[in-house]
Amino acid sequence: MGRFDGRVAVITGAARGIGFGTATRFAEEGASVAIVDLDETAAAEAAARLPLVEGAKAIGVGADVADGASVDAAIERVVTELGGIHILVNNAGITRDNLLFKMTEEDWDLVMGVHLKGAFLMTKAAQKHFVEQKYGKVVNISSTSALGNRGQANYSAAKMGIQGFTRTLGIELGPFGINVNAVAPGFIATEMTDATAARLKMDVDEFRRLNAEANPVKRVGGPEDIAAAVTFLSSDEASYITGQTLFVDGGISLGV
Template identity: 60%
Template sequence: MDRFTGRVAVVTGAAQGIGAATACRLAGEGATVAVLDLDLDRTAETVAAIRAAGGTADGYAVDVADAGSVSAAVDAVAGAYGRIDVLVNDAGVTRDNLVHKLSEDDWDTVLSVNLKGAYLVSRAVQQQMVPAGYGRIVSLSSTSALGNRGQANYAAAKAGIQGLTATLAIELGRYGITANAVAPGYVATAMTAATAQRVGMDPAEHQRLAAEQIPVRRVGRPEDVAAAIAFLASEEAGYVSGQTLYVNGGLR
């Protein structure tokens, strides 16, 4: 498929995991992809993978929690390509702990990167989308938005993503811009491996036990989530907006 031929996509947190898989998926379908992450060196692997597959991508450094950094990165992308059609807000961090042990710094860090970051990048990118009369914004929420032990900060941020998404859809719909969220369940990434290690488990065993509770009997892959994001970012999803799609193998 070439659903994104002629389109320019910005993917934050694209150095690894779901962000990297999404950048590769969009590029594979014809998009020119701006690969954004905190450090420019971290973007190199994703950019190289896209180029090796015949796609077009460049890396950009951005601190999504800093308004100045966001503005500079978005201006650089728009200046290089002349447009921004798709934004995927994937940048995120975890600082897990039970609420009585959770430090204020860890609360602030997670809310700043996961939620404020999505707001700042969406705010900057919509300035490019509104005059064009077209745009797709897809942000990463999580099943943790429904509550998860040891993740009060992360759960709050991911629940906030859903509220932000619904509001962006209301405000930007008249300009041809849709906004949706994807809420993954258990996906095998470096982040979930770190969670396993935090509770003293081998990541492979952690995945095996998780899979036993999931109706499709496996944990998710970054590519599973990337496929859902690609649909919501496509022209085909033009009448889908303000929604949160749970990608979790049927777990309830």
């Protein structure tokens, strides 16, 4: 018996990186999984690679999380094809890093649209089903950048906004059997952080080494570290936890 037998989990931005690692963990523990991504082909290919248990299914769904009609259609497709929805992980995200005086209005709007508006629209669409069945789990992906990070005024503001969004929904949705929490990753070795190294004209291994040295546990994280936290908060073991943000960052947020 897996923790998520009979459950349907929806993970946005899950064609790769943290999202795919999280989708993999849900599949290993018995869930049927919907991978939602802007690129439907990539989403379908990722879904086909999931290690499903007997009786579970996986689909890839193309959707723009910053567009209400696209989100509504995606959730309805999940419910129709997988038979319901029990867990939502708002993971989709982009970066458009720059110092404030160089940051464009488009850079700001794109990041806010995917992270904050995307979480808002996906959760609003899912909660209709959660409220009706008196059961639901929402996990929003924040970041240690929420605490402030040079060159990321848009991303930092969006990720701190996710934490306020999470606390408010914990209050609003708790009476309906819905738990809402957030996970704030530190440095995680993914294609996104590798791209940051490339932008900084740094060797990927050296970039990872420097980030490992900056935290107390002296290693960088992997998608599996975030997946472990997300699946715990999505499980019934965490039914008395809501409105919280769990930092999974090797201790970097301790400031030591």
